[in-house]
Amino acid sequence: MPGMKKSGDMTVGIDIGSRTTKALVWNGEEVLSRSMLSTGWTPEKSASVAFEKTLQTAAISPSEVKRTMVTGYGRGSISFADESVTEITAHARGVSYLLPETKTLIDIGGQDSKAIIIDDEALVQDFAMNDRCAAGSGKFLEFLALTMELSVQDFSELAFSSKNPMQISSICTVFAESEVLSMLAEGVAREDVASGVHRSIALRVAQMAHSLHPQVPIAFSGGVARNRCMIREIGVALGGDISVPEMPEYAGALGAAIIARESL
Structure with a gap:
């Protein structure tokens, strides 16, 4: 029948x-291939390259x-895409x-x-977002790892071994760097x-999440979700166990692909 999904x-x-x-290819049952690259200055180009690489791999x-x-x-600058969806909706679905x-x-x-609250139908009930301050982002983590002349991975492993975490009070990246160096x-x-x-990052993220009255189970996505010290600290800050999905950095792409297939 016309329109029936195969x-x-x-x-x-x-x-x-x-x-x-x-980017990833989805057939309704599994991810056939995926690719990840630096966005750089031209999202249209990075999206096109990721698209081509993913299809080649599959x-x-x-x-x-x-x-x-x-x-x-x-998402608004990609001319070859059929549709777009907000990252909030895509991550929740994925x-x-x-x-x-x-x-x-x-x-x-x-x-x-x-922080996103999701209902039983995988729909977004409520959300909060911090996009004005770097203190709750991966960039903040990356910058301070660089300050200590470490990769983000080594920074995470070093942090995980601590028994007495220090309090970092500065929310400004520059002031936080000064505090770390001192x-x-x-x-x-x-x-x-x-x-x-x-x-420090976990507490700021938890403060944002608490405004939504978070419920369990709690999941953690994004590239930072591969950082086991951050998983631990988010769990402590929110007072619950944290689950990390397979390929956490691809959650948004997977959600977009699933929504695209549902609209066929």
Whole structure:
């Protein structure tokens, strides 16, 4: 019948974040391929390259893709996409597919953080977003890791070993850097400073989430969700266990692809 979805109908979801662009191919049952690259200065170009790489990996042609849906901050500039959807809706849908019981979603991206309340139908009930201050973002984490001459991965592992996290009170990136350098100059253990940075971010994100009266189960998505110290600190700040879905950085792209297929 015309319009009936077939099991092999493929859609593409593209999530254009401030730092990275993610794309994946979805056939209604599984992710066939995925790719991630730096967004850079031209979202249209990064989205196009991610789209092409993902199709090449899956060994399919553009004509085999039934619909392409884009999400993320750069979604309005992608001319080849069929539709767009907000990142709030896309992340909620993607995480709800991967972790169906999720009621509260925390997402930390490169330049913002979000708390999303999700209902039983994987629809957004309410949300809060911090996109005006870097203190609750992956960029803040990356900047202070660089201050300590560490990769983000090493910064996370160092922080995870701390038994006495320091309090980082500054919310401004520049002032936080000064505070970190002062602590290090005073001989404070590097792991305690690193853990304090993670705790500072978690507390700010939790403050935002508490305004929504979060419910359990709680999930954590975004690239920062691969940081096990941040997982621990978010759990402590929210007072509950935190679940991380498979491929947490692709949650938005997956949600976009699923929504695209539902609209066929």
